[in-house]
Amino acid sequence: MKKKLLFIIPGLHMGGAEKALVNLLKKLDKEQYALHLWVFDPSGVLMHEVPKEVKIWDAGARFAQFSKGFLPSVLYWLLRFQWHLVLHRLRFTWITQRHSVNQAEQYSWKALRKFLTPPSDAFDVAIGFLEKTSIYACVDCITASKKIGFIRVDYTFLNLDKTFDAAYFQQLDYLCANGNLSEAVLLREFPSLQTRIRCVENVTFPETICERARAEKVIDPNEITLVTVGRLEGQKGYLLALEACKILVDRGIPVRWYIIGEGSERQKLEPQIAAYQLQDHFILLGRLENPYPYMQQCSVYVQTSLYEGKSNTVNEAKILKKPIVVTDFDVVFEQITSGVNGIIVAKHPEAIAEALIEVLQSPELQQKLTSQLAQESQRYGNEIAQFTALLTP
Numbered sequence: 001m002k003k004k005l006l007f008i009i010p011g012l013h014m015g016g017a018e019k020a021l022v023n024l025l026k027k028l029d030k031e032q033y034a035l036h037l038w039v040f041d042p043s044g045v046l047m048h049e050v051p052k053e054v055k056i057w058d059a060g061a062r063f064a065q066f067s068k069g070f071l072p073s074v075l076y077w078l079l080r081f082q083w084h085l086v087l088h089r090l091r092f093t094w095i096t097q098r099h100s101v102n103q104a105e106q107y108s109w110k111a112l113r114k115f116l117t118p119p120s121d122a123f124d125v126a127i128g129f130l131e132k133t134s135i136y137a138c139v140d141c142i143t144a145s146k147k148i149g150f151i152r153v154d155y156t157f158l159n160l161d162k163t164f165d166a167a168y169f170q171q172l173d174y175l176c177a178n179g180n181l182s183e184a185v186l187l188r189e190f191p192s193l194q195t196r197i198r199c200v201e202n203v204t205f206p207e208t209i210c211e212r213a214r215a216e217k218v219i220d221p222n223e224i225t226l227v228t229v230g231r232l233e234g235q236k237g238y239l240l241a242l243e244a245c246k247i248l249v250d251r252g253i254p255v256r257w258y259i260i261g262e263g264s265e266r267q268k269l270e271p272q273i274a275a276y277q278l279q280d281h282f283i284l285l286g287r288l289e290n291p292y293p294y295m296q297q298c299s300v301y302v303q304t305s306l307y308e309g310k311s312n313t314v315n316e317a318k319i320l321k322k323p324i325v326v327t328d329f330d331v332v333f334e335q336i337t338s339g340v341n342g343i344i345v346a347k348h349p350e351a352i353a354e355a356l357i358e359v360l361q362s363p364e365l366q367q368k369l370t371s372q373l374a375q376e377s378q379r380y381g382n383e384i385a386q387f388t389a390l391l392t393p
Contacts, residue, residue, distance in 0.1 A: 003391060004033040006057075006123040006142060008134045009037070012044030013230055014261065014287045016312035017152045020178070020202035021129050024047045027203055028383050038119055038137070041067065045289050060117025088114040091309035102132070106164045109136045118142060127393055128172075129159070130281060133244055141173045148390055150173045150200070154330055154347045156187050157235070157307035162189065170191055174390050176200045179310030182330045200386040202312055206319045213320055224360060227298040227314045228306070232263030232284070239265075243349030244304070245282045248356060251363045252279035255356075258298070259284050260291045296320050300359050304352060305329050305333045318342075321373040323366045326357045 007025070012018045025035055028054045037050060040059040052057065058064075062085070066073050069094050077085040092111040096104040110135070118141035128138035129151040135149035149172045167177050169190060176198045177183035183199040190197070219225050226245075230236045238259065245257050259282070266284060273282050288294070295301055301317035301327040315333050317324050322341035326332050338344035343359060345351040359365055 002032060002125045002370070004034045004036065004121070005145065005391070006038060006119060006121075006126045007143070008127065008137050009039055010133055011047040011389040012039055012050070014045055014230075014289070014291075016202065016309075017045050017130050017150070017311055018044065022023060023203035023205055024055055024384075024387065025051055025176060026205075028388075036119065036121070036123065038142075040116070045063075045287055058117075059089055059115070062115040066115040069349045080311050081129035085114065094389035100159060102158045102160050102227045102303040105132045106136075106161055107331045109133060113137070113140060118139060124367070131155075132160075135165075135168055135172070141166050146391070147191050148172060148176060150176045150178070151182065151186060152178050152309040153235075154182055154307050154309065155189055166190060166192075169196075173194065173217045174198050176390070178202050179331050179334050181334050182309050185330075187310070198390065200390070201310065201383045202315075203275070203383045203387075204312070204315055204319070206207050209316055209319050211291050213292035215290055216293050217297070218293045219258075219297040221297070223255065226255055226257040226300050226302050226356065227260065227294045228257070228302050228304065229260045229292075229295065229316075230303070231261045232259070233268065234265060235306050236261075236265070237306045237310070237347065238269055239272070240306075240327070240347060240349055240352060241302065241304040242269060242276070242278070242282055244352035244356065245278055246276050247349060247353035249278060249281050251353075251357070253357065253360065255281055255360075257282050257302070258294055260286075260294060292316070292320070295322060298322065299357060300325055302352070303327065303332075303355070304347070305332075306347060310334060314342075319372055321370045323359050323369045325352065325359060327352070339368060343369075 007021060019295055024111035027231055029056060033188050035054040037054050040063060044057050054348035063077055074086055074089050080273045087112045092108045095108040099107055123144040125146045126142040126144035128137045131151045138147050138149060174196050177184060177186050177195055180199055187194060187195050209345045228241060249254050275278055295317055301322040301324050305315055305327055308331055314326060326336055326342060326344055327347045330346050336344055343355045345355040348366060
């Protein structure tokens with residue numbers, strides 16, 4: 001009989017964890033596993049990549065109404081005299097306004113869960129594929145013989161309430177990081193869970209990435225182009241990137257820096273881009289289903305994150321053998337050796353700009369970096385074995 005697996009994630013938009021989940025669903029043996037996916041928001045651009053064999057569960061009508069926003073949802077339930085839902089919606093909004101984003105997601109969970117309709121089936125294994133809500137839903141809402149949670153960033157940078165999380169982590173059979181350094185952080189922060197913490201790296205398809213990178217021509221080869229891929233969120237350091245872009249343009253280097261991703265940081269970035277008159281230089285492309293042609297055709301791939309887990313996009317740039325400039329978030333040292341297969345710099349606009357100038361103006365350095373990446377043995381495939389090892393009794 002097939003082992004019944006349920007994966008839980010809020011949405012399948014263009015993020016590293018989301019791509020990793022889709023890749024994992026594609027790779028798992030459909031003869032051995034019956035695959036289910038509970039996704040709260042089914043509008044993500046990666047939904048159509050989910051294999052047809054996967055049964056998809058949504059979060060139900062209540063959550064759809066909840067997602068329309070505060071006033072529409074409150075009015076809807078007021079008119080139907082559903083006072084308990086009005087109170088939970090008010091509670092959710094009050095909490096989210098009083099706390100930082102990450103802690104708000106923790107403390108508002110018990111209100112949010114009132115609007116979720118979980119899958120009715122029981123499962124052999126349930127997997128919360130992201131930190132916070134995915135794990136809380138796995139623990140509180142699902143009937144399963146085994147439960148697994150994933151933390152996909154350096155936990156210390158999330159500024160979360162450890163006591164809140166520890167109560168949930170204790171109810172998991174395994175807590176997984178996606179890199180060795182992130183695993184070490186979890187071992188340090190939650191020593192009582194030492195026997196349950198594992199490293200399970202993101203599933204990557206090098207052949208698919210290279211094939212999709214050849215799909216179309218998107219960049220003029222005569223232009224100096226930089227590309228960054230990632231959600232428009234504060235942790236990605238886009239304000240640092242914008243300041244670095246200004247330094248480059250002020251020094252007479254006419255770069256075009258393409259930003260691929262979407263998120264709440266757009267409302268901060270757009271006015272600043274206009275104030276610096278960088279509309280032709282720092283370009284927000286939004287979400288793209290296929291970012292790889294931009295990554296393949298750019299002069300340098302840049303990642304200015306303040307913190308990360310093991311970065312999918314850095315791995316993808318390595319697969320495409322691009323010169324890479326990254327900021328010195330802790331986990332990057334697991335992926336890049338500065339001066340050998342990329343350049344690691346301080347989280348400061350001047351440092352980022354100087355490193356980019358060095359790479360852009362030195363064909364010899366570019367050749368050195370790309371040659372090293374060509375020589376490196378990119379080992380992919382162990383990720384599936386790492387994951388399936390967790391599923392055995």
